[in-house]
Amino acid sequence: xxxxxxxxxxxxxxxxxxxxxxxxxxxxxxxxxxxxxxxxxxxxxxxxxxxxxxxxxxxxxxxxxxxxxxxxxxxxxxxxxxxxxxxxxxxxxxxxxxxxxxxxxxxxxxxxxxxxxxxxxxxxxxxxxxxx
Numbered sequence: 475x476x477x478x479x480x481x482x483x484x485x486x487x488x489x490x491x492x493x494x495x496x497x498x499x500x501x502x503x504x505x506x507x508x509x510x511x512x513x514x515x516x517x518x519x520x521x522x523x524x525x526x527x528x529x530x531x532x533x534x535x536x537x538x539x540x541x542x543x544x545x546x547x548x549x550x551x552x553x554x555x556x557x558x559x560x561x562x563x564x565x566x567x568x569x570x571x572x573x574x575x576x577x578x579x580x581x582x583x584x585x586x587x588x589x590x591x592x593x594x595x596x597x598x599x600x601x602x603x604x605x606x
Contacts, residue, residue, distance in 0.1 A: 488507075489506050489509065490506075490507055490579065491504050491506045491507070491545065492504070492505050492578075492579055494572050494575045496568045497568075498564075498567060499565075503544050503552075503572050504547070505540075505572060505575045506543055506544075506545045512542055519531065519538065520532070520535070534559065536570060536573040537559070537561040537564075537569060538558045539577070540561060540569060541553035541557055542555075542576075543579070543580070544576075
């Protein structure tokens with residue numbers, strides 16, 4: 475296999491999509507792979523630093539990932555980050571169907587989510603310890 479050039483790497487169409495049937499919503503949702511920067515931002519959003527301690531932030535996790543991955547026919551995001559709260563009020567079954575596809579496309583298993591939030595010892599109250 476030949477070595478790629480910078481231009482070849484940057485020109486590669488490497489964000490595959492998958493169409494997911496969502497009968498609760500009456501149609502199909504196109505889900506796209508995250509860019510590297512989007513994945514980093516999503517992973518960063520899973521942890522919350524407050525008062526010198528780190529906690530896992532699972533709040534509206536499904537909707538936040540779906541908001542990042544749901545795209546139109548041109549590959550543009552359907553939802554902004556601000557739309558995640560409204561998206562989180564939709565059917566759990568429908569949202570989960572799209573979330574599962576987004577996780578699969580992005581190679582995120584339960585173990586990956588666990589790994590993103592590990593490394594901080596538990597405190598006596600069950601929370602994560604200080605990062606100081």
